[in-house]
Amino acid sequence: MxxxxxxxxxxxxxxxxxxxxxxxxxxxxxxxxxxxxxxxxxxxxxxxxxxxxxxxxxxxxxxxxxxxxxxxxxxxxxxxxxxSFMLIPDLNRMAESTLKLYEWTHSPTTTTTATTVTNATHQEPSKTTAPDAQTKVAPFKPLKQHRGPHFYDDTPTGSYDYVLERDGSTAVPIPSPCNGVIGRVWFQGRTGNLSTGFGAGQIVEVACDGGKLWLFGHLVKGSQTKQPGELITKGEAIGIQGQTGRTSGVHVHNQIHEYSIGADGVPVRGDRITDRSLTQPLIDDYRDFLATGGTSH
The missing domain is CATH 1.20.5 (Single alpha-helices involved in coiled-coils or other helix-helix interfaces)
Structure with missing residues (x-):
């Protein structure tokens, strides 16, 4: 105020x-x-x-x-x-191969009469015993064998490369050539073509009772059905033919070796046999076995 x-x-x-x-x-x-x-x-x-x-x-x-x-x-x-665009074709091929392997191993025509294998399997093999002597051959569906035009054959001396085919497909299981024991299961080299790849890829070794050791190469990686030291019957699948390692196409590679049995019961691969006069009769007998579905000895 x-x-x-x-x-x-x-x-x-x-x-x-x-x-x-x-x-x-x-x-x-x-x-x-x-x-x-x-x-x-x-x-x-x-x-x-x-x-x-x-x-x-x-x-x-x-x-x-x-x-x-x-x-x-x-x-x-x-x-x-x-x-999916990248993997579906490979997955489809893998599924097809797996299905074919399942059908082959579970078909009534592929039922194998098991042969009793004694402890002698794990003893030092007799070099004078003929491979698969007195062996009952397991029946299976016949396979065609040929050298595919897509495959370049640069097989080392004493070894063999060939393509197996069933009903027009090369995604087929590989039968064992004998009763025996699985040796090493391993991967050699790098998968690629004749310029970028090297080695035999996925390998499964089969030591035949009283005979030789067969080395199978270029199988589908992870398709082996047995582990080292496990028994296998003639005609039983060891894996699926593929194109791992150095190759220009699907096929299987064979080498034949001497072998011994390790302390753990797993066959130990020895020297490779390069004399074809020794390996040719074995491979021919195996090819007849493949072509006739187990009716040859």
């Missing part, structure tokens, strides 16, 4: 002075209340604005996560689609 107002107020009667002061007090309180209400409203508006911003931020974060999830899903779908 300024000096002029005080002068005017003092000139009034006491009663009027009271009323004037009371009125001014009420107006002041009303103004203060209005100011408080205005400030409260502004505060509420500010809080609502903050809440709105927070909600907008949450929506933006949710939209971002949803977009990322959609992007990841799209990438995953694209990756699976691309992967």
């Amino acid at each position: 300024n000096q002029t107002s005080l002068d005017v107020l003092q000139q009034l009667e006491p009663e009027f002075q009271y009323r004037e002061l009371k009125g001014r007090e009420l107006r002041t309180e009303r103004q203060l209340q209005e100011q408080r209400d205005r400030i409260e409203a502004e505060n509420q508006q500010f809080l609502a604005h903050l809440e709105s911003q927070a909600a907008e931020k949450e929506r933006a974060i949710a939209q971002h996560h949803a977009a990322v999830s959609r992007g990841n899903a799209v990438c995953a779908i694209a990756s699976v689609t691309l992967l």
Whole structure:
């Protein structure tokens, strides 16, 4: 209240002075209340604005996560689609080979009469005993044998490369040439063509009772049916013909070796026989066995 107002107020009667002061007090309180209400409203508006911003931020974060999830899903779908285009043909071929192996080993025509193998199997083999002497041949579905035009034959001396075929397919199981014991099962070299690959790829060795050790190469990796030291019957599958290692086509590679039996009962491969006058009769007998379905001895 300024000096002029005080002068005017003092000139009034006491009663009027009271009323004037009371009125001014009420107006002041009303103004203060209005100011408080205005400030409260502004505060509420500010809080609502903050809440709105927070909600907008949450929506933006949710939209971002949803977009990322959609992007990841799209990438995953694209990756699976691309992967399926890359792997399905190989998986189909693997499934076909596995099915053929299953059919071959479970067909009634392939049922093998088990031959009792004594502990003599794990003794030092007799070099004077003919391979598979007095062995009952297990029947199985015949296989055609040929040298495919897609395969380049650079067989080492005393070894043999050939292609097996059944019903027009080369994805066929390889029968054991004899009753015996599985030797080493291993992978040699690197799979590729004649320029980029080397070695015989997937290898399974079969030591024939009283005879020689046969090395089978270029099999499908992981298709072996037996582990080292396990017994095998003539005609029983040892693996599937393939093109692992250095090769220009599906085929099987044979080498024939001397062998001995290790302390653990697993055959130990010895010197390779390079004299074809010794290996040719063995391989010819095996080819006849393949072609006739187990009717030759």
